Amino acid sequence: MTKSSVSKEKIKHLAHLARLDITEEEAGQYAEQITNIFHFIDLLEGADAAKEAEKNPAQALRLRQDAVFASLKTQDVLKGAPEAENNFFKAPRIL
Amino acid sequence: MNKLHTLTVFELHKLLKEKKISSVEAVQSFLERINLVDDKIKAFITVTPDDALLQAKKADKIMTESANFSPLCGIPIAVKDNICTKNIKTTCASKVLSNFTPIYDAEVITRLKAAGACILGKTNLDEFAMGSSTENSAFFTTKNPHDTAKVPGGSSGGSAAAVAAREAPAALGSDTGGSVRQPAAFTGTFALKPTYGAVSRFGLVAFASSLDQIGPITKCAKDAALILNVIAGFDEKDSTSIKYAPPDYTQALNKSIKGLKIGVDEELISEGVDAGIKNKFEQTKNMFKSLGAQIINIKLSNLNYALASYYIIAPAQASSNLARYDGVRYGLREAGSDDVTAIVKKTRGVGFGDEVKRRIIIGTYVLSAGYYDAYYKKAQKLRSLIKDAYLNALKECDLILTPVTPTLPFNIGEKSSDPLKMYLSDLYTVSVNLAALPAASFCCGYEDNLPVGMQLIGNELDEFTILKAADAFENSTKYYEELEKIS
Numbered sequence: 058m059t060k061s062s063v064s065k066e067k068i069k070h071l072a073h074l075a076r077l078d079i080t081e082e083e084a085g086q087y088a089e090q091i092t093n094i095f096h097f098i099d100l101l102e103g104a105d106a107a108k109e110a111e112k113n114p115a116q117a118l119r120l121r122q123d124a125v126f127a128s129l130k131t132q133d134v135l136k137g138a139p140e141a142e143n144n145f146f147k148a149p150r151i152l
Numbered sequence: 153m154n155k156l157h158t159l160t161v162f163e164l165h166k167l168l169k170e171k172k173i174s175s176v177e178a179v180q181s182f183l184e185r186i187n188l189v190d191d192k193i194k195a196f197i198t199v200t201p202d203d204a205l206l207q208a209k210k211a212d213k214i215m216t217e218s219a220n221f222s223p224l225c226g227i228p229i230a231v232k233d234n235i236c237t238k239n240i241k242t243t244c245a246s247k248v249l250s251n252f253t254p255i256y257d258a259e260v261i262t263r264l265k266a267a268g269a270c271i272l273g274k275t276n277l278d279e280f281a282m283g284s285s286t287e288n289s290a291f292f293t294t295k296n297p298h299d300t301a302k303v304p305g306g307s308s309g310g311s312a313a314a315v316a317a318r319e320a321p322a323a324l325g326s327d328t329g330g331s332v333r334q335p336a337a338f339t340g341t342f343a344l345k346p347t348y349g350a351v352s353r354f355g356l357v358a359f360a361s362s363l364d365q366i367g368p369i370t371k372c373a374k375d376a377a378l379i380l381n382v383i384a385g386f387d388e389k390d391s392t393s394i395k396y397a398p399p400d401y402t403q404a405l406n407k408s409i410k411g412l413k414i415g416v417d418e419e420l421i422s423e424g425v426d427a428g429i430k431n432k433f434e435q436t437k438n439m440f441k442s443l444g445a446q447i448i449n450i451k452l453s454n455l456n457y458a459l460a461s462y463y464i465i466a467p468a469q470a471s472s473n474l475a476r477y478d479g480v481r482y483g484l485r486e487a488g489s490d491d492v493t494a495i496v497k498k499t500r501g502v503g504f505g506d507e508v509k510r511r512i513i514i515g516t517y518v519l520s521a522g523y524y525d526a527y528y529k530k531a532q533k534l535r536s537l538i539k540d541a542y543l544n545a546l547k548e549c550d551l552i553l554t555p556v557t558p559t560l561p562f563n564i565g566e567k568s569s570d571p572l573k574m575y576l577s578d579l580y581t582v583s584v585n586l587a588a589l590p591a592a593s594f595c596c597g598y599e600d601n602l603p604v605g606m607q608l609i610g611n612e613l614d615e616f617t618i619l620k621a622a623d624a625f626e627n628s629t630k631y632y633e634e635l636e637k638i639s
Contacts, residue, residue, distance in 0.1 A: 068513060075471060075516045076478070076493065077509055078501025087510055093572045094514065098460045098527070104534055119391050133255040139485035148480045149492035 062092040156181035157318045158636060161375040164321060165223045168215060175208040175215070175226025179270050182228045186272070186319045194294050195304075195314035197233050198241050199273035204228060207270035214268055223378045225268030230320035232311050233274035234281050235366065236355040237261055240271070244357050245289035246279045248477045248484045248503030258355020259390065260324060260366050260383045267382045272320050275310030279505045280474065281326055281359045283307050284334055284577055287568045288507045295564070296338060297638045298602055302561040305335030311369045312339040316635055322370045322379055328360050329462055330556070330581025332367040333593035337556035337605025340595045340635060342622065343369040344376045347613045348588035349394035351380075352387030360469035361392070363462075363585040371632045373594065373622040377401035380615060396613055404620040410444030412621060414608075415549030417452045420580075425558045428599035433555055436596040436606045436625075440553070443624050448549045453541035458583035461531040461538070463575055464518050465586070468528050470508075471515025477503065510571060539587040546611045551621055554580050556593045556605040580607060590615045594622040595631040603634070 065088045072079045079087065131144055140147035156164065156178050167173045183201050190196055211226035231237060234244045236254035238261075243249045257265065264271070278288035286294045286309025294309045296302040297317040304313040308325025312335030315323050325332040327345035336343030345367045356366055368379035384398040414437075421433055437447050479485030479499035486498040504512070518527035545552060558579055567574045584591040589612060593605040610618040626632065 063517075067517075071513045071516045071520075072509075073497075074520070075475075075512045076496045076500055077504065077512060078497040079509065083506070083509070086506075087513060090510060090571050091514060091517075094463065094575070097572055097575075098463060100456060101460045101464075101527075101530060101534065104454070104457045104530075121388070121391075129255060134481075136255065137252060137482035139479055139483070146481055149490060149495050151492050 063088055063095055157185040159321065160371050161223070161227050161321050161378050164227055165378075168226050175211040175270065176205060178226060179204050179208040179228045179272070182272055182320055189317055190319060192295065192300060193297055193313050193317050193319070194292050195275050195310040195317065195319055196230070196273045197243055197245065197276050197291060197310070200240055200271060203240065204270045204272050207265070207268075211268040211270060222267035222382065224264065224382050226270065227322070228270045228272045228320055229264060230272050230275050230311055230314045230323040231261065232277055232308050232323070232325045234277060234326055234357040235261065235324060236357070237271060237274065240274065242274065242357070243291075244280050245277045245291055246503065246505070246508070247290045248500070250290070250484070252483055254355070256355065259352035259387045261355065263382050269382075275308070275314055275323060277310055278307035279508050280357070280470070281307040281328055281331055282470065282507050282511055284330070284574050285562075285564075285568065286310060286335075287564065288505055290505055293564055296561050298340065299561070301563055302602070303338065303564055305338035305561065307331040308369060309335045312336055312341055312343070315339070315341045315369050315371060317638055318635065322368060322375050324366055325369045326356055326364060326366050327585065328363045329466060329585055330578050332369055333556050333581050333591060333605070333607060334578070336369055336593040338561040338603065340598070340603030340631065341369055342372050342376055342592065342594050342626075342632070343367055344380065344592040344615060344618065345584065345590060346380070346384060346615055347394070347590045348585070349392050350396075350398070350590070350613060350615070351383050352390040352393050354387055354389040358473040360466040361473060362469060363466060371635060372626050373592070373619050374402075374405050376592070377405060377619050377623075384615075394613070399616055401616060401619055404616045405623045406627065407620050407624065408444060409440070409621050409624045412445040412551070412617075413448050413549040414440055414445050414621070415448045415450035415545050415552045417450050417554075420452060420455060420554060425555065426560055428560055429555050429558065429604060432596050432599060432604040433606065436553065439596075439625060439628065440621070443628060445621070450545040450548055450552065452545055452552070453538050453583075455579050455583055457534055458538050458586055459575065459579055461534045462578070462582035462586060463514070464527050464531040465535070467511040467515035468519050469515070471512045471519065474504075474508065474512055507571065535586045538583055542583075542587045542589055542609070543611075550610075550617050552609040554607045554609065556580055556607045560599060560602045560604065584609055588612070590618060592618045592622055594625060596625070597629070597631060598634060603631075
């Protein structure tokens with residue numbers, strides 16, 4: 058667990074993993090705030106979780122039948138697209 | 153201006169049934185009220201007068217043609233802006249969705265419309281429901297109608313303020329860690345967070361998928377029962393929806409609570425709680441006793457562990473749920489680069505506010521390799537233990553009584569620069585979401601002219617007993633009448 062602070066470099070790395078642009082100032086601010094939050098969260102170290110329940114606290118997920126049914130209309134879906142072309146979402150090149 | 157905006161849903165329904173008023177008149181009354189006060193309160197992001205009046209005309213037609221219609225027929229309702237409404241902007245109070253218009257209705261909206269309800273508009277919230285004051289909205293802060301220097305609570309602050317200021321007789325909010333209960337406590341209104349899975353999450357913009365629930369915010373428990381009757385129940389489209397037969401929640405109203413066992417853990421109320429809240433807690437226990445209930449001592453688990461677990465689990469799930477906002481299929485896309493990573497990072501950097509970014513970063517951290525076991529897995533284990541502690545306590549009693557908040561409503565700006573301080577104010581509410589149990593906040597009085605809420609926690613799918621107890625309390629105290637003092 059984190060006893061020491063969460064560094065600015067760590068924050069920048071996490072922001073990159075989460076695909077978030079943050080400024081130097083934000084990185085510094087978040088480092089301080091998140092360090093405080095983790096000092097609080099770290100009190101969980103004192104909690105005895107050894108006696109965990111066997112079952113998952115969430116219910117078993119129900120799956121639907123693998124059957125075809127009418128879905129959303131393409132032209133409706135594309136109404137909200139930042140960019141669209143020929144019935145496709147236009148997105149930046151990935152490869 | 154007529155006084156229709158001062159009435160409860162129950163009262164409006166009675167007048168509609170007796171044909172003393174029309175739905176159009178009722179809706180117009182609330183629209184006028186919104187025009188009069190919302191510049192000051194700022195509860196609404198979007199008001200939809202044309203749609204509301206169209207729905208009102210349809211409702212009036214239904215009510216002329218048939219004597220049998222839903223109690224929500226013709227009733228105006230406000231909806232938190234993280235619940236999808238077809239063809240009506242749904243922004244989640246975020247720049248990332250400031251121009252997003254859903255092409256479908258959330259299931260709760262479909263059910264409200266089928267009952268004939270009229271949507272007045274979309275209310276303000278903390279961005280993506282992350283916050284406890286509505287100060288994290290990307291657009292503006294909603295004011296507490298009792299004192300406009302104070303926060304209305306959050307994240308459903310807009311919905312709670314709208315009901316308190318009588319801009320809507322009822323509203324929908326969502327609750328992940330207290331977001332209907334805490335604003336209800338801060339505004340002197342009533343709110344219910346149903347059992348996880350009792351109300352469909354289809355069309356609720358996801359924050360933490362194992363914690364989120366939609367719930368009503370109303371002036372009183374009676375109105376919440378009417379709304380729950382319409383929105384509760386299994387939905388095929390929500391894979392976490394419970395298959396159960398909801399009772400008629402109005403059967404819980406106007407009943408005696410003699411012999412009802414209410415559990416209290418006095419140790420929870422010792423530290424860090426305002427004297428005013430402690431005072432009201434004692435008075436509430438005494439009122440329940442005078443109504444014939446028994447107060448039983450119980451032992452609950454350490455709430456601080458629950459709070460720490462919540463602030464691991466919720467951000468972790470949020471970091472996953474908010475990954476979809478990448479500027480590709482909907483929402484904001486920032487230009488200025490050909491590189492996909494740069495576009496996505498810039499979009500999310502510009503589009504999300506500080507609190508959202510903080511939670512995504514925390515969530516990413518606790519789910520990352522090397523930390524997952526120590527944080528997320530451990531928090532989930534503790535979750536089971538927290539739930540067991542509640543269920544064990546509920547073997548000795550029918551309901552559990554706790555405060556909703558450790559303090560009275562705080563000033564705008566007071567906690568916004570210290571996220572941890574803000575998180576600590578969620579102490580009494582988050583454990584209920586972790587346990588997946590139902591709970592309500594009801595107004596138990598005023599301290600220093602500010603409302604105080606108390607929380608009743610029930611057994612799984614036992615919203616009925618919560619409503620019964622809260623209604624009995626309200627019938628004796630009528631604190632919702634204090635809302636009339638708000639000009």
